[in-house]
Amino acid sequence: MQEFVIIGGGQCGARAALALRDQGFDGHITLIGEERHLPYERPPLSKKHLMSSVESEPSFVVSSETFAERSIAIVTSDAAVGLDRESRSVQLASGRSVSYDKLLLATGSTPRKLPSVEGMDHAFYLRTHDDAQCLSQRLVAGGHLVIIGAGFIGLELAAAARQRGLDVTVLEALPRILMRAVPEAIAALVHALHEAHGVRLLCNTSVGTIEAHTAGMSLALSNGEILDATTLVVGIGAEPRCELARQAGLAVENGIAVNTALQTSDPAIFAAGDCCSFPYQGKRIRLEAWRNAQDQGAHASANMLGAEAPYEVVPWFWSDQYDFSLQIAGLASGAACTFRRQIDEETMILFHLGDDQRLLAASGWARGNTIARDIKLAEMLIAQRAKPAPEALASPAVSLKSLLSRS
Numbered sequence: 001m002q003e004f005v006i007i008g009g010g011q012c013g014a015r016a017a018l019a020l021r022d023q024g025f026d027g028h029i030t031l032i033g034e035e036r037h038l039p040y041e042r043p044p045l046s047k048k049h050l051m052s053s054v055e056s057e058p059s060f061v062v063s064s065e066t067f068a069e070r071s072i073a074i075v076t077s078d079a080a081v082g083l084d085r086e087s088r089s090v091q092l093a094s095g096r097s098v099s100y101d102k103l104l105l106a107t108g109s110t111p112r113k114l115p116s117v118e119g120m121d122h123a124f125y126l127r128t129h130d131d132a133q134c135l136s137q138r139l140v141a142g143g144h145l146v147i148i149g150a151g152f153i154g155l156e157l158a159a160a161a162r163q164r165g166l167d168v169t170v171l172e173a174l175p176r177i178l179m180r181a182v183p184e185a186i187a188a189l190v191h192a193l194h195e196a197h198g199v200r201l202l203c204n205t206s207v208g209t210i211e212a213h214t215a216g217m218s219l220a221l222s223n224g225e226i227l228d229a230t231t232l233v234v235g236i237g238a239e240p241r242c243e244l245a246r247q248a249g250l251a252v253e254n255g256i257a258v259n260t261a262l263q264t265s266d267p268a269i270f271a272a273g274d275c276c277s278f279p280y281q282g283k284r285i286r287l288e289a290w291r292n293a294q295d296q297g298a299h300a301s302a303n304m305l306g307a308e309a310p311y312e313v314v315p316w317f318w319s320d321q322y323d324f325s326l327q328i329a330g331l332a333s334g335a336a337c338t339f340r341r342q343i344d345e346e347t348m349i350l351f352h353l354g355d356d357q358r359l360l361a362a363s364g365w366a367r368g369n370t371i372a373r374d375i376k377l378a379e380m381l382i383a384q385r386a387k388p389a390p391e392a393l394a395s396p397a398v399s400l401k402s403l404l405s406r407s
């Protein structure tokens, strides 16, 4: 009987295991995770899991009963520490060894560390359920939360902390927030929303010396200010978990390098989710996004079964802050021009076109989830490699559905 092994018990690994069964695989499946929990969803960790200090269970991808019914063997609290490609076996920290015919690396990513806060009691990162539980205990009114890094996770945390009554300061070394992934016009709206909720947002501000004291820490800022924090959270990005791949001699290039079939430089080993970099429209990219983890997990499993299908899904990402949602389909980097569709005072979409007029990406901002349908339609246009007329994109009177080609 065939042995398929998945390393990484996160969103991607769990989806891949379930998809293998959906596609009729009847061999053994072993899913190896180093965390103590069954696979769970990470997006709620910076949203609803921070809203209360009452301890909560993770939002599991599926229940333990479902894994059992589908004959998926789950290993928790045991890390894969070695990979022998010649004997096709994985060594676990517990001393156990697991053989594979096909292997999927779904090892995810880990927060980029700030060495100057190493070992400090009041400094945290946010990646795991246990991190979120620990932070949610500390988000008690009266404290001062300082967040280093105005990326998605830092800003979602800022929103939750303000709603729980804390003073919040966000420090960003770059000239504006969400510099990496969000167009300036939308970042400006997000910035204004946070300030309206009382967050102090300091851009162009880096952190020098950090001194720990019993009740918190003092941060020396590049603007000369000394800032006291009761809790410090570092949110300066994430790095792909490539240690096993590197040790096994697989190609690594800003993530475990895979081809369009999500296959690594060893044909028996696939990689998917946050940990891998893959070809997309002539570039090699790596995404840290829930749906990418979900889709790539299912796609890799089909290819482990021999489908050899290229992965060509349009990237999609969302972030919720206060009552608003930001959604981005496609990748705006490389866009030659942008057109704005202002749907109402609180709702807008930016369409990003390449120099050949092709739609590359759409970035939407709205209260609640009202933008979802239009972003879905934009995603379909991007997948069709459509070249819609800019004036049609900019006019709320033109339905995006009418721009889709029917063929």
Ligand SMILES: Cc1cc2nc3c(=O)[nH]c(=O)nc-3n(C[C@H](O)[C@H](O)[C@H](O)COP(=O)(O)OP(=O)(O)OC[C@H]3O[C@@H](n4cnc5c(N)ncnc54)[C@H](O)[C@@H]3O)c2cc1C
Pocket (backbone or CB within 6 Å): 007, 008, 009, 010, 011, 012, 013, 032, 033, 034, 035, 041, 042, 043, 044, 045, 046, 078, 079, 080, 081, 106, 107, 108, 109, 126, 127, 128, 153, 241, 244, 272, 273, 274, 275, 287, 288, 289, 290, 291, 293, 316, 317, 318, 319, 320
């Ligand atoms: C707080 C937070 C909020 C987020 N919010 C959003 C959002 O709003 N929208 C969005 O699109 N995306 C969001 N994301 C991103 C999304 O959750 C990730 O892209 C997704 O979880 C990636 O799934 P993954 O399975 O590839 O990696 P992970 O979820 O990181 O799972 C990888 C797992 O593998 C384990 N592992 C690693 N190495 C080993 C090893 N050697 N042996 C055994 N186990 C190992 C890790 O411990 C981990 O449990 C958020 C992420 C975080 C952290």
